[in-house]
Amino acid sequence: MDRREIAALLAYIGRLDHRLVRTSEREAADQLAQWYELLGDVPMATPHGWDARVAARAHIRTSPYQILPADVARPWESYRRDRLARHSDPTPSVDPDDQAAWTAELAGARRAVAAGVAQPAQARAITSGRSGIDPGLESRLREIGSCIPPAARAALAPYRPARAAREAAVAQGKPDALGVRCGWCLAQPGEPCRRRRIGPDNGVRGTAILATPHPSRLDLATAQQDEQAQQPAMA
Incomplete structure (x- = not known):
């Protein structure tokens, strides 16, 4: 005043x-x-x-x-x-690589809200279905097929061989072995199989991640895939 x-x-x-x-x-x-x-x-x-x-x-x-x-x-x-x-910082419209402009826009929005000039920005709720997907993002996902670009996925493949093998198998129509629990090493769905390291006293010294799943796990995934394929036919 x-x-x-x-x-x-x-x-x-x-x-x-x-x-x-x-x-x-x-x-x-x-x-x-x-x-x-x-x-x-x-x-x-x-x-x-x-x-x-x-x-x-x-x-x-x-x-x-x-x-x-x-x-x-x-x-x-x-x-x-x-x-x-009650204010949730909206994503600034400036280039995120321009740290000064990014910070200035965030600070300016907060000052406007605190001063009563602008209304607090509420966090967007998660919507069910596909109605809440931005049309531009949806078209981009259809174009590249994944939220991870192919070039980035290929660059990451050497550092996550188990996931790369899983993605390659699914792309070829083969069963997803990591989609089921392994009965040999007890790896949970989504986790890669592990090889136990046994010491001279037959005790477990540690485990190592395997790039490929155990054969029994692959057999279980194949049986599950065949069962799911038969269900529509029976219906």
């Missing part, structure tokens, strides 16, 4: 509580200077729910004590905290 808004606020409060009225010109000037010093960064009103007059009126209605600048500043700080707590 500027000095004119502070004066208007004091005049409004004076009509509701005569204890705040100052008859001396010097006392009125001192009162105006004090309130401006303490409330200069508090707006009179914002487009989204804040009004200093409402906060002052609420205090006068509920408290027997004479109103102070803190009785206006406190609700304003609560208003700011509440709005920031």
Whole structure:
């Protein structure tokens, strides 16, 4: 608030509580200077729910004590905290490689929300089905076939041989061995098979990840695939 808004606020409060009225010109000037010093960064009103007059009126209605600048500043700080707590930072529209612009846009959005100029951005809920997929993203996924581009998938293949072998088998129409539990090494679905390292005392010293699943696991996946293929035919 500027000095004119502070004066208007004091005049409004004076009509509701005569204890705040100052008859001396010097006392009125001192009162105006004090309130401006303490409330200069508090707006009179914002487009989204804040009004200093409402906060002052609420205090006068509920408290027997004479109103102070803190009785206006406190609700304003609560208003700011509440709005920031409900705000989820939207993804900036600038180039993410431009860190300065990225940070500046995030900070600017937060300041606008805290100041009551903009509404808090709510986090988008997860929707069921395909209705919530962005059309541009959906067309891009159809184009490349996966959220991981083929070039990146090929570059990662040497570092995850078990997954690469699984993807290659599925692409060729073969059964997904990692889709079932291994009865030999007890690997859970989605986990690669492991080879046990046995010590001289026949105790297990450790395990090593295998690039290919155990034959019994592959047989189980094949049987499961054949069973699923027969079900539509029987229906």
